[in-house]
Amino acid sequence: MSPNIVGRVREALRGGQRVDPDALIARLAAVRRFLEAADGQLPDTQLVPAHTLVERAGTRxxxxxxxxxxxxxGATGSGKSSLFNALARFELSPVGVRRPTTGVAHACVWGPLDGATRLLDWTGVLPRHRFVRESALDGDDESALHGLVLLDLPDFDSVQRSHRLEVDRLLGLVDLVIWVVDPQKYADRVVHSSYLREFHRHRDVTLVVLNQADRLPPAELPRVLADLRRLLDADGLDGVPLLATTAVDPGGITELRATLECTVAERQAALLRLAGDVDTVVAGLAELVAAEPPAGVPDAGPASGLNRALAGAAGVPAVAEAVEGAYRHRA
Ligand SMILES: Nc1nc2c(ncn2[C@@H]2O[C@H](COP(=O)(O)OP(=O)(O)OP(=O)(O)O)[C@@H](O)[C@H]2O)c(=O)[nH]1
Ligand SMILES: [Mg+2]
Known part of the structure; x- marks a missing residue:
């Protein structure tokens, strides 16, 4: 992969932005202040996403x-386990003809397991499904991926409810998602409406791969990639990196591996993911505050407390102004 492509993928993955950990922590503290100020003022059920975020971000x-x-x-049979094994260079997660094959998440850690054990405990991946790639022991040059914890998920469109629950739980925790689609099912409605579209605020930590590229005649590949790009744009995922892969050919994952090397080296994905989560929560809270002022006097103490906290959480004055405007209007 040329340095140019690596650079473009890297730029796309973080939208050219870096997240400062201190700024993120300050925004999360502001969400916490908002929740304290909103206690008893706004319906509890509407505050659940913000509470969940504060808890989860603190742990991560x-x-x-x-x-x-x-x-x-991705969907069953798209090749998630095959890509997992190809990246690990070992057959770690069974690939089968029976569908769906993967019922619970499998994990592979590059580098020493010690530092990742608590993280893996948190993801809930069972110890017997955890594997380690440690270059010092196996002699391969895997050092560029040190720090990667790769998860192979079950199928998200599964006939098995337990698979879908496992996928949804993990998609809420991980730092970056690689959506694996194949030439047959890349346009399926459920992939786009139930999943990809939901991730539009996480564009910076979203990567899409069209796997099984070898099954397409070479002349067809650009057309299918262009069609998929059009669908992604419609999902609100314009600009996310889109790569073609062939899991069954060692040369077919070069770009994907290089992209992961960049991502791991930058150590930004966890911060970008959480920043996207804060954006989502703040957008929901701004609507809520604008729609439902606290009981009693609308712009007195509690209201300005909420505004200040939300402004801090938003990290952008525009949201604070919009919220303040809504209060003034009601007053
Ligand atoms: N030709 C070709 N076959 C592939 C490729 N990737 C996967 N396959 C085959 O597609 C089938 C499904 O692959 P899996 O890796 O089990 O797919 P999965 O997404 O993990 O499926 P589930 O675990 O059921 O969700 C297997 O027979 C693989 O050998 C590819 O890039 N090219
Ligand atoms: Mg699988």
Whole structure:
């Protein structure tokens, strides 16, 4: 892969932005202040996403920041386990003809397991499905991927409810998602409406691969990639990196591997993921505050407390102004 492509993928993955950990922590503290100010003022049920975020972000940031947790997600048979094994260079996760094959998540850690154990405990991947790639022991040059925790997920469109639950749980935790689609099913409605579209605020930590590229006549590949790009744009995922892969050919994952090397080296994915989560929560809270002022006097103490906290959480004055405007209007 040329340095140019690596650079472009890297730029696309973080939208040219870096997340400053202190700024992120300050925004999370502001969400916490908002929740304190909103206690008893706004309906509890509407505050659940913000409470969940504060809890989850606190845990993720307290666990290893040297690791990047990346999930392979997609429909059954798209080739998630095959890509997992190809990246690990070992047959770690069974690939089968029976569908669906993978029922619970499998994990592979590059580098020493010690530092990643608590992180893996948090993801809930069972110890017997955890594997280690440690270059010092196996002699391969895997050092560029040190810090990667790769997860092979079950199928998200599964006939098995337990598979879908496992996928949804893990998609809420991981730092970056690689969506694996194949030439036959890349346009399926459920992939786009139930999943990809939901991730539009996480564009910076989203990567899409068209796997099984070898099954397409070479002349067809650009057309299918262009069609998939059009669908991704419609999902609100314009600009996300889109790569073609062939899991059954060692040369067919070169770009994907190089992209993961960049991602791991930058150590930004966890922060970008959480920043996207804060954006999502703040957008929901801004609507809520604008729609429902606290009981009693609208712009007195509690209201300005909420505004100040939300402004801090938003990290952008525009949201604070919009919220303040809504209060003034009601007053
Ligand atoms: N030709 C070709 N076959 C592939 C490729 N990737 C996967 N396959 C085959 O596609 C089938 C499904 O692959 P899996 O890796 O088990 O797919 P999966 O996404 O993990 O499926 P589930 O675990 O059921 O969700 C297997 O027979 C693989 O050998 C590829 O790039 N090219
Ligand atoms: Mg599988």
């Amino acid at each position: 940031l307290s666990l290893s920041r040297d690791h990047t947790v990346v999930a392979l997600a």
